[in-house]
Amino acid sequence: MRRILLSSVVLVGLLSPAVPVHAAADTPLSRGRPATASSVEDGSSGPGLAVDGDPGTRWASAEGHDLEWISVDLGTTASISRVKLTWEVAYAKAYKIQTSANGSTWTDVYSTSTGDGAVDDLTVTGNGRHIRLYGTARGTPYGYSLWEFEVYGTLSGGGDTTPPSAPADLxxxxxxxxxxxxxxxxxxxxxxxxxxxxxxxxxxxxxxxxxxxxxxxxxxxxxxxxxxxxxxxxxxxxxxxxxxxxxTQAGGGPLVDVSTSAQLVNALANARPGQTIRMASGEYHGAFVTQRAGTASAPITLTGPANAVLVNDGPSGTAPSCPAPGGGWDSGYGLWLYGAPYWKLTGFTVKDSKKGIVLDNSHHVTIDGVYVHHVEDEAVHFRRSSADGVIQNSRITHTGLVQPGYGEAVYIGSANSNWGCHGNSGGADRSDRVKVLNNQLGPNVAAEHIDVKEGTFDGVIRGNTFDGTGISGQNSADSWIDAKGVNYLIDGNTGTFAAPGAFANGYETHNPSTSPSFSNGCGNVWRDNRSDLGGVGEYAIKITSTSKCSANPNVVHSSNTVSNAVRGLTNIPVTP
Known part of the structure; x- marks a missing residue:
């Protein structure tokens, strides 16, 4: 349940301490008046339901946002003496009551940072046509939710108070x-x-x-x-x-052809299991996001030729504390699947976006034959337990154009420091069993070509080509792969490095401590990989710690080869 901040109510007056008052017999000035809000949770929680006099209906804002409001237009200037807020479970810990003469310039007439929900029956002093509740801190993980928003006082503007007749024959x-x-x-x-x-x-x-x-x-x-x-x-x-x-009529069948950004936005928002969304050639500018799920037997496909190009000119708006669609915020992601499992993404290109393709809580997604380039941060991110995914036969170049240290080509999981947002599987981001197969990654990938984060397990990285030219060295980005996950198979890849760039080793392991705890950076296996370190890198495969992995050691097989290394193949004994 969400809370929404009441927008635009004009109360101009001194900021007065609110004190409890007894229920009055008079009808609230706000009863049945036009109400607006910064957001709504769903179609059954609009702002008008907080001023309808029905204690069983409510307004609720979008979940997860602190800055929300709900506002009432009294129709004419009023002298405000009392505001009564009847909260549902999702209450505001900190909020303001504000007034306005025009619905755009606001004056505080009350504020608190110690709200505790239930009923806030407040005495205030102010004048205005518009009054709003502006929430600044939630008291629960949800949003804000009001059964009733009641405003009492005396109309003093002498304006028109007669409503029109009801429109007939809708x-x-x-x-x-x-x-x-x-x-x-x-x-x-x-x-x-x-x-x-x-x-x-x-x-x-x-x-x-x-x-x-x-x-x-x-x-x-x-x-x-x-x-x-x-x-x-x-x-x-x-x-x-x-x-x-x-x-509405039945859908147009399993194939939906799109050729404009608006059509693509609509198709993604309304996709159904078994459907194929086919993009025509051209550039598509917009915020392309879906929260529609396919099924194992009927996945949803988004496909297009390489010259069908997705571009997001964002981000824009106020970002929530944890990324989630809605609330007027554009993430800037080229394509965002949020809670959308069982998709196939094939053939098209993503460029000129903050991030390329982001999967959140979207398992069993296959990315095949796409091209992602010229993005500000990472190109492809399997996040929030987007397990059992595949990226294959794809190409990624020119990442990290704004934040080089965060310009990974493929990012699997989340850092422990971000599990507060993305740790949706027992407190961890378990983007497990991701396969990275036969891709061309680089040149000009500014961070790791594949960053395997702590808490992820059992992935396969096979048959890829890594071109290390242009790696930045920022934020410890100085290798093709940073393996902090557990029990990955890294097999049959070819890596090269040539200046410019900052390059330490071809493959590295690290063992960060996490809560919950895992044997991070352990149990990984390298075999049949070919590495050319360009006379700069020390080891093809550097194992940072053997003692931390004594119960589940990393294994480097002798089938791996290296050339132009400063020191050699690896810093641990090889296994036949």
Missing amino acids: RATGTTSSSVSLAWNAATDNVGVTGYDLYRADTLLTTVTGTTHTDTGLTPSTGYTYTVKARDAAGNTSSAGGPVTAT
Whole structure:
């Protein structure tokens, strides 16, 4: 459950200590008034539900964000004397009550950092048309959630307080597999109707000046219920006219062709098991994210030719403390799968983005034949226990353009320091059993070509070509592979290095301590790898510690070869 900060309520006055007051018999000024919010948790938790007088409905913000608000427009200037907040479980530990004359410039009339939920019945002093609750720190891991947001006082502006009539005859005039077209009769008002608020379920969908709208980006074969309210220049809002429910048509089959960014965004948002999304040639600019899951028997495929290119011009907005879609934040990732297992990503290119392809909690994803280049950080990241994934037959160059020390080509798991966000499997990021096969990684990969993080197990790295030219040396990035995982097979790879770049060893192990504890950097096996260290690197394979891995030693087979090494093949005895 999330909490949302009430936006825009104008209360101009002295910041006054809030004190408990007894329930009043008068109707809140906020009852049934237009309410807006910074976000909503889902379609059943819109901001209007916090001012409807029903103790069984609520507004809830998106989860995981501290800075959220909910705001009420009183329609005219009011003298505010009391604010009553009835919290659901997801309450604000720290928040402000603010007022505004115009809904954009705010004055604090109350603030606290010791909120404890339940009911906050506050005496305040202020004047304004808009009043909002602005949450700054959550009291739970969720968001913010209010059963009721009640504002009491006296209307003093002398303005228009008569709402328009309810719009009549809301009707569906057409449907497709992803859209519903709507129309309604015009409302009347003593001064004049200025617009219509269209709701899908209890969530404000849009405000329009006319009497028609088409709702797009919908799921095939799904019913959607709509209502519409009229509003006037004073902000008075009518009651809702009668609802209408419309069902989208069945999907267009297993193949969805896209040629524009908007079509791709829509296809990713509505993908179904067994479907193939096929991109035409061209550049696609936008935030491309999906949270739709395929299945083992019916994976979802995103495919396109090499000249179908994904570009994200972000990031933009305020990032949450832990990366998650929503809340108006654009991650800047070229392609982001979040909670989206069983996908196949084939053929296309990702470039000019903050990160290339990021998989979060998206297991059994296969990346095949893609090209990722010119990204600010890492190119491909298996994160938040994105286990049993594969990247194969792909090419990665020019990473770490902004943060060279974080410009890995392939990043498996997360550092222990990031398990607070990404440790979703018993407190650890268990992106286990990832296979990295037959890829061309480099040149100009600024960090490790493959960074195998602590807490990951049983991966396979086979048949890849590593070109170390351009490796930066920043943030200890001075080898093709940094193996901090457990029981990886590293087999049949070819690595080279030539200036420029900072290069210490071809392959390295490290043994970071973690909580929960694992035998990090142990049990890995090297065989049939060919290494040319360019006269710069010391060892092809450097094992940092044997004592820490005495129960599960690393093994370097004699089938590995090295040339142009400063010191040799490895610093431990080889195994036949």
